[in-house]
Amino acid sequence: MRAIRVASAALLGVCALTLSAPAAVASGGGNITPFGFSVLPSTIAAGGQVTLQLNRDGGCRGPATVTSAVFDAVTIPPGRSAATATVDWDAKPGATYQVTFTCDGVSGSTALTIAGGRPVGPTPLPINPVNPIAPLNPDRGVRAGEGGSIAGFDLKEIGLGAALIAGSVAAAYHFSRRRTGEGGA
Template identity: 60%
Template sequence: MRAIRVASAALLGMTALTLSAPAAVASGGDDHYVMSNGYGVLPATVAAGGQVTLQVDRVVSGCRGSVTVSSGAFDTVTVPRGSSSAVALVDRYAKPGAMYRVTFSCGGLGAVKDLTIAAVPPPVPEPYPVPQGVRAGEGGTVAGFDLQEIGLGAALIAGSLAAAYHFARRRGGADAA
């Protein structure tokens, strides 16, 4: 009875492991595409006419020779042996909003990454306004004021002085009595 339980558990575990693991190798013609660990396209979204950096992590990918990188978005580029990256110029006429397949090939094995062409070019920032300088020469003069403003200011000052005098005189008389 115990042997049946152990065998069932082992079979169930193997089935779960088989169905949950991603396919590491998918055959397609002569090349075999492995999981794309160790390869990268930076940035993953670029405007038509821009540049992308094609990266190869030699330790993770296991590739020791030169790497050939091809795509419909740019000409074929080779990352030489001993180098970890190369730069590719994206075609000016690449279709905006399209996703292109980037294929890395090294010794019969390869990887695939996606490159997206930006749908709209980024907005060009507007230049800052040129400062015109300070308006000087009017400080302390009557320029720029009209007679109503001057009269109103003078009336406020006279009123506050009169109120201060009145209250000062009133206190002085109350204290004497």
């Protein structure tokens, strides 16, 4: 009888952990490419420069073309993995523009947001632009502690997950310690 209670408590704990884990969301937009790409920074003021990065390890062999309504088309030649583009001065503040990377007949896109104005939706975190291709300076140490993954940090979700885990641990403890009147014990 004790084995059944322990197994039930373990199953309850595993279910609580499974339900509190974030779900993977797959978009049906066909944005899966054999190569990786990004625009840095993803939020910039009108007239600023963005770095267009391409990961060629996945299958992009030829020249890559990067297009958007907010800057002129840029070609990243074979053998290179980055280029820069200057955002148009007349870009609408608060708007989000699509940036499309095309290589070897395959296309994928990402968003570029123009800073300023009144943003639509949740308030974005402030961005401190850094130069991703900064020259190395041997006289100074590394700049550790910058960056990270704070985007999407939601206290409600974390609190709900912690409450579910605490509840499952408490229930497992309660059920494992509870005595029943069955079996003469």
